[in-house]
Amino acid sequence: MPVRLPFRPRRDAYPPDLWKKCPGCAEMLFNKQLDKSLGVCPHCGHHFRISAKTRIEQLMDPGSFVERDADLQPVDALGFVDSKPYADRLVAAQLSTGLRDAAVWGLGEIEGRPVSICAMDFWFMGGSMGSVVGEKVARAGEAALENRIPLIIVSASGGARMQEGTYSLMQLVKTMSVVERVKAARIPYISILSDPTTGGTFASFAAVGDVNIAEPNALIRFAGDRVSSGTIGEELPAGYARAEFWVSHGFVDRIVPRAKLREEVSTLLSFLVSQAAAAPESGPQTGFSPRSFFSALTGALTGEGSGSVTGAAGPSTDGNGTGEARGEAPGSATRGEAPRG
Amino acid sequence: MVDRLLGRMHTEPNQPESPTAVAWAHVQQARNLKRPHTLELLKVMADEFVELHGDRLFGDDSAIVAGLAKISGRRIAIVGFQKGQDTEENIRRNFGLPHPEGYRKAMRIMEMAERFGMPVLTFVDVQGAFPGAAAEERGIAEAIASSVGLMTRLRTPIVVVITGEGGSGGALALAVGDCVLALENSIYSVISPEGCATILWRSAEQSQQAAVAMKVTAAEQRELGIVDEVIPEPGGGAHTDPAETARRIRDAVNARLEVLTKMSMDELLEARFKRYRSYGPYTVAEKAAPPAERQGLADRLRGFFPGRSSVPQLLGSRRNGQPGRGEE
Numbered sequence: 001m002p003v004r005l006p007f008r009p010r011r012d013a014y015p016p017d018l019w020k021k022c023p024g025c026a027e028m029l030f031n032k033q034l035d036k037s038l039g040v041c042p043h044c045g046h047h048f049r050i051s052a053k054t055r056i057e058q059l060m061d062p063g064s065f066v067e068r069d070a071d072l073q074p075v076d077a078l079g080f081v082d083s084k085p086y087a088d089r090l091v092a093a094q095l096s097t098g099l100r101d102a103a104v105w106g107l108g109e110i111e112g113r114p115v116s117i118c119a120m121d122f123w124f125m126g127g128s129m130g131s132v133v134g135e136k137v138a139r140a141g142e143a144a145l146e147n148r149i150p151l152i153i154v155s156a157s158g159g160a161r162m163q164e165g166t167y168s169l170m171q172l173v174k175t176m177s178v179v180e181r182v183k184a185a186r187i188p189y190i191s192i193l194s195d196p197t198t199g200g201t202f203a204s205f206a207a208v209g210d211v212n213i214a215e216p217n218a219l220i221r222f223a224g225d226r227v228s229s230g231t232i233g234e235e236l237p238a239g240y241a242r243a244e245f246w247v248s249h250g251f252v253d254r255i256v257p258r259a260k261l262r263e264e265v266s267t268l269l270s271f272l273v274s275q276a277a278a279a280p281e282s283g284p285q286t287g288f289s290p291r292s293f294f295s296a297l298t299g300a301l302t303g304e305g306s307g308s309v310t311g312a313a314g315p316s317t318d319g320n321g322t323g324e325a326r327g328e329a330p331g332s333a334t335r336g337e338a339p340r341g
Numbered sequence: 342m343v344d345r346l347l348g349r350m351h352t353e354p355n356q357p358e359s360p361t362a363v364a365w366a367h368v369q370q371a372r373n374l375k376r377p378h379t380l381e382l383l384k385v386m387a388d389e390f391v392e393l394h395g396d397r398l399f400g401d402d403s404a405i406v407a408g409l410a411k412i413s414g415r416r417i418a419i420v421g422f423q424k425g426q427d428t429e430e431n432i433r434r435n436f437g438l439p440h441p442e443g444y445r446k447a448m449r450i451m452e453m454a455e456r457f458g459m460p461v462l463t464f465v466d467v468q469g470a471f472p473g474a475a476a477e478e479r480g481i482a483e484a485i486a487s488s489v490g491l492m493t494r495l496r497t498p499i500v501v502v503i504t505g506e507g508g509s510g511g512a513l514a515l516a517v518g519d520c521v522l523a524l525e526n527s528i529y530s531v532i533s534p535e536g537c538a539t540i541l542w543r544s545a546e547q548s549q550q551a552a553v554a555m556k557v558t559a560a561e562q563r564e565l566g567i568v569d570e571v572i573p574e575p576g577g578g579a580h581t582d583p584a585e586t587a588r589r590i591r592d593a594v595n596a597r598l599e600v601l602t603k604m605s606m607d608e609l610l611e612a613r614f615k616r617y618r619s620y621g622p623y624t625v626a627e628k629a630a631p632p633a634e635r636q637g638l639a640d641r642l643r644g645f646f647p648g649r650s651s652v653p654q655l656l657g658s659r660r661n662g663q664p665g666r667g668e669e
Contacts, residue, residue: 071627072626073625075623075624077565077622078555082541082542082547082550082554083541130621131620131621131623132623134620134621135621138618160532161531162541162555164531164621165530165531165556165565166531166555166556166565167567167620167622168531169509169510169513169530169531170620172486172510173493173620174621177490177493177613177617178618179490180490180494181614199510200510200531202482202486203481204486204510206482207480207486207487208487208490222470222476222482222485223470223472223473223477224540226536226540228472231438231469231472241477241478245478249478250480251480
């Protein structure tokens with residue numbers, strides 16, 4: 001059981017030293033300066049990886065974001081041990097990131113428009129998708145469905161989490177089944193692919209947004225280099241399959257630099273949302289209307305506020321699992337904190 | 342911890358009856374070249390089978406076969422992976438590694454099955470999708486995601502049979518269904534044992550240990566609830582008696598379809614949704630995770646006096662949104 005000391009904890013996102021070297025142009029950057037420029041190198045535009053919380057802060061209206069289910073806790077169902085036990089890896093990741101697992105979801109607003117958002121955190125075990133990450137993505141989707149507000153998912157993930165075995169694989173289905181419902185209900189879904197989005201994450205919800213946006217130079221791939229060379233002996237060129245590659249191959253709509261991302265998402269929502277809000281409550285049942293332009297127009301004229309205020313302070317959905325799980329939280333992983341009192 | 346240490350000692354390789362050796366023998370069995378694949382199984386199972394080709398977008402993938410069959414008098418749409426049984430056939434079948442067009446062909450046939458009221462039967466035996474540039478640039482990830490998505494909402498019963506290797510997203514793309522059956526010697530995993538070992542142990546030599554750690558065998562997957570039923574294989578394994586294997590699969594599939602075809606479509610889809618929505622254990626921790634952002638003096642002091650929330654109130658806090666450690 002680690003002892004908590006009252007010193008500043010290690011931060012993975014920005015190591016405790018003051019400087020960071022830009023891998024793009026080798027310029028030395030002040031961490032504080034980097035924070036101000038949203039984690040983008042001011043000299044060459046290299047986009048550093050940022051944590052889920054930072055991502056959400058950058059995208060959402062200040063103070064509008066309310067996190068949900070921050071206390072979902074992964075379980076080592078397989079008793080997985082590689083060079084280190086999974087339980088130990090979890091504790092280490094939790095201590096270094098301050099998160100319980102590699103995703104953060106909640107409700108908030110972007111330029112006054114309520115959205116359901118889920119962001120993945122690469123610093124937590126490579127952003128890998130285990131049961132908790134899948135659950136959070138699914139809950140974000142269900143909140144979007146329930147409140148009829150747009151869904152935004154920011155991916156930063158190496159893929160499915162091997163330590164949870166086939167349960168991780170099933171998260172592809174879990175997330176896709178909710179995304180399919182979101183689409184059937186004609187609720188906009190914007191997928192933002194940041195560096196890196198690979199493996200099972202790319203092969204599920206990240207690839208199928210109504211609009212797919214990628215950050216410049218983000219690595220986006222299904223199979224990693226090691227898998228390629230190990231399985232079929234095919235060596236792929238360095239820098240293969242970056243964001244630009246996917247635009248030219250037709251799987252990503254737009255590349256948007258981080259500074260413009262919020263504005264761009266907001267613009268897209270202004271096209272997509274009024275239609276979603278104009279759809280009646282029974283959304284999926286209504287047939288396709290060729291006069292959608294008019295319904296959108298009426299929606300814009302009459303239903304200005306109709307779909308908009310359900311967001312931030314809605315009733316919490318996290319009540320369902322709380323009671324039953326309290327007693328049975330697995331000791332090894334949850335007790336990493338200081339004893340109190 | 343003691344258990345874990347003991348467990349680790351037991352999984353040392355090269356001991357004849359160690360779990361590692363047993364699991365690895367199982368993996369080898371699942372990969373046996375002579376194991377019957379989709380076409381061999383259909384020869385026995387189906388009264389009639391018409392193979393259909395092409396995804397109507399790019400081409401035809403020989404690593405995935407699709408078509409229409411009559412099995413015990415029932416019309417069924419078939420989608421399955423096809424490995425070769427010798428080198429020559431394997432070259433023709435791309436060693437059973439599918440490209441996006443294979444999955445898109447499968448989707449086309451499944452949509453057709455939905456329109457014409459046929460249940461879908463899939464045979465899963467694949468190490469993973471083709472991991473090279475050709476598959477990547479034609480959107481293997483999108484094809485897998487779309488296929489998974491389609492199968493979650495397809496308005497017709499789907500029965501999945503894992504006959505050999507169920508490897509990662511490449512297998513999952515055709516393995517979403519109302520019930521998942523698996524042959525006794527098959528395996529199912531989130532990534533191939535070799536892939537897992539390369540990434541986690543940084544060496545492919547540990548793949549045997551990876552196979553143990555990921556609990557790949559059909560029986561273990563049954564215990565985890567991923568697989569509904571394990572179909573026993575005859576004698577020394579499916580490859581020793583493909584015809585009997587096919588008959589056993591046919592009987593198990595027929596029994597399942599008997600039940601599934603009686604359910605209403607809404608019932609069926611709701612059950613399928615619930616099944617996949619509930620996969621993956623998690624708990625709810627008692628408190629929010631420890632804050633990782635830089636703590637102010639007040640927070641550090643609060644760490645010293647966990648019970649007294651009055652101290653930070655006097656000093657103010659740099660944190661916002663997070664409840665203090667002494668609070669509930």
